[in-house]
Amino acid sequence: MxxxxxxxxxxxxxxxxxxxxxxxxxxxxxxxxxxxxxxxxxxxxxxxxxxxxxxxxxxxxxxxxxxxxxxxxxxxxxxxxxxxxxxxxxxxxNVIHPTARIGQRNRLGEGLVLCPYSVITTNVTVGDFVSLNLHGTIGHDATVGDGCTLNNHTDITGWVTLGEGVFMGSHASVLPYAKVGDYARIGAGSTVLRSAKPHTTVVGVPAKRLPTVTSLAKRAA
Ligand SMILES: CC(C)(COP(=O)(O)OP(=O)(O)OC[C@H]1O[C@@H](n2cnc3c(N)ncnc32)[C@H](O)[C@@H]1OP(=O)(O)O)[C@@H](O)C(=O)NCCC(=O)NCCS
Structure with missing residues (x-):
């Protein structure tokens, strides 16, 4: 029907x-x-x-x-x-574009959007309400939590763990085995080498934490 x-x-x-x-x-x-x-x-x-x-x-x-x-x-x-x-x-x-490629032995949630030319390779776990935008890739043995927004050309390499609600800007990368905490934001073009803490924004190569308003105020005091 x-x-x-x-x-x-x-x-x-x-x-x-x-x-x-x-x-x-x-x-x-x-x-x-x-x-x-x-x-x-x-x-x-x-x-x-x-x-x-x-x-x-x-x-x-x-x-x-x-x-x-x-x-x-x-x-x-x-x-x-x-x-x-x-x-x-x-x-x-799940809205899966016909050009998206999905390998085998993956566990995929519901409410996913897999955009044109996105790729999920093998033995990957993806939660609910995740979007993988144009040309984004999720590599072998990675885990992606509920609600992550992975923008164009994001590169999640092997054995990476993303928590819930992670936002990755365009062309951002996470290197093998790195862990990204819940609701962290990774800036466009940035590369996480080992980890990003929950609720932080990290930018650059290698990605470093952006100071918060509170931490800036403390430094100025
Ligand atoms: C990381 C991001 C979320 C930060 O946004 P923000 O909190 O509004 O931060 P600001 O724009 O105020 O920038 C704060 C500082 O970080 C720097 N910065 C911001 N984004 C950066 C990035 N991607 N790489 C390197 N530096 C960055 C700014 O130059 C600024 O530096 P300064 O304080 O020395 O001047 C945003 O810049 C970003 O990259 N968003 C992704 C956008 C995207 O790809 N969208 C796709 C869907 S359309």
């Missing part, structure tokens, strides 16, 4: 996910795209999309013939909205 696919988030990534889902439908996925959930009813004004915003995610009541996918970049907001929809009975599906 064809299911109605609803995309949560009508921003730029949402419009991309719409197009990747259309490619998946052309390749055999049994959905019809019903529309977007977004707090801004005008989010798609001027973008000439074939479907519109059908309501805000915060109050939407899912039906049995609907499946959902989250197209929100900020991990904390993504997880909060996804969990709240799930608590109201929403079922999440």
């Amino acid at each position: 064809t299911q109605r696919l609803i995309i949560v988030g009508a921003g730029g990534f949402g419009r991309e996910v719409h197009d990747w889902a259309n490619d998946a439908i052309a390749a055999g996925a049994e959905w019809s795209i019903a529309g977007f959930l977004d707090d801004n009813p005008h989010a798609l004004d001027g973008f000439a999309m074939p479907v519109d915003v059908i309501g805000p995610a915060s109050t939407y009541e899912p039906s049995d013939d609907e499946v959902f996918v989250c197209a929100i970049g900020e991990p904390q907001i993504k997880l909060q909205i996804a969990k709240s929809l799930r608590a109201r009975g929403a079922r999440f599906t």
Whole structure:
């Protein structure tokens, strides 16, 4: 039975996910795209999309013939909205572009977005609500926690562990065996050698922690 696919988030990534889902439908996925959930009813004004915003995610009541996918970049907001929809009975599906490559012996969660030319190799564990954007790769034996947002060309190498809600900017890399804590942010083009602590932002090659406002104030005192 064809299911109605609803995309949560009508921003730029949402419009991309719409197009990747259309490619998946052309390749055999049994959905019809019903529309977007977004707090801004005008989010798609001027973008000439074939479907519109059908309501805000915060109050939407899912039906049995609907499946959902989250197209929100900020991990904390993504997880909060996804969990709240799930608590109201929403079922999440994986939008996997036909050009994405997935090896064997992987454990994959639900609500995933695997964009064009992304790759998950082998013996990988991926939680729920993870997005792997264009040309991103997750290497052998890596673990990726719920809600991670992995932007274009991110490179997660072998045996890496990413906690929950990690954000990796475009072209960021994590070297083998490195561990990245929950809700850490890795800047675009940065390389984590060994570890990044939870709730920190790290940038550069090798990636170093950005000072927080509190630590700067302490240093100045
Ligand atoms: C890391 C990041 C999240 C930090 O954002 P922020 O907290 O707003 O930080 P700021 O822009 O205020 O920058 C703070 C400092 O870090 C430096 N910095 C920021 N991002 C950097 C990066 N990726 N690499 C190296 N240095 C970086 C800035 O130059 C600045 O240095 P300064 O204090 O010496 O001037 C952001 O810069 C980033 O890389 N985002 C990823 C964007 C992306 O790839 N999006 C993809 C989806 S479209």
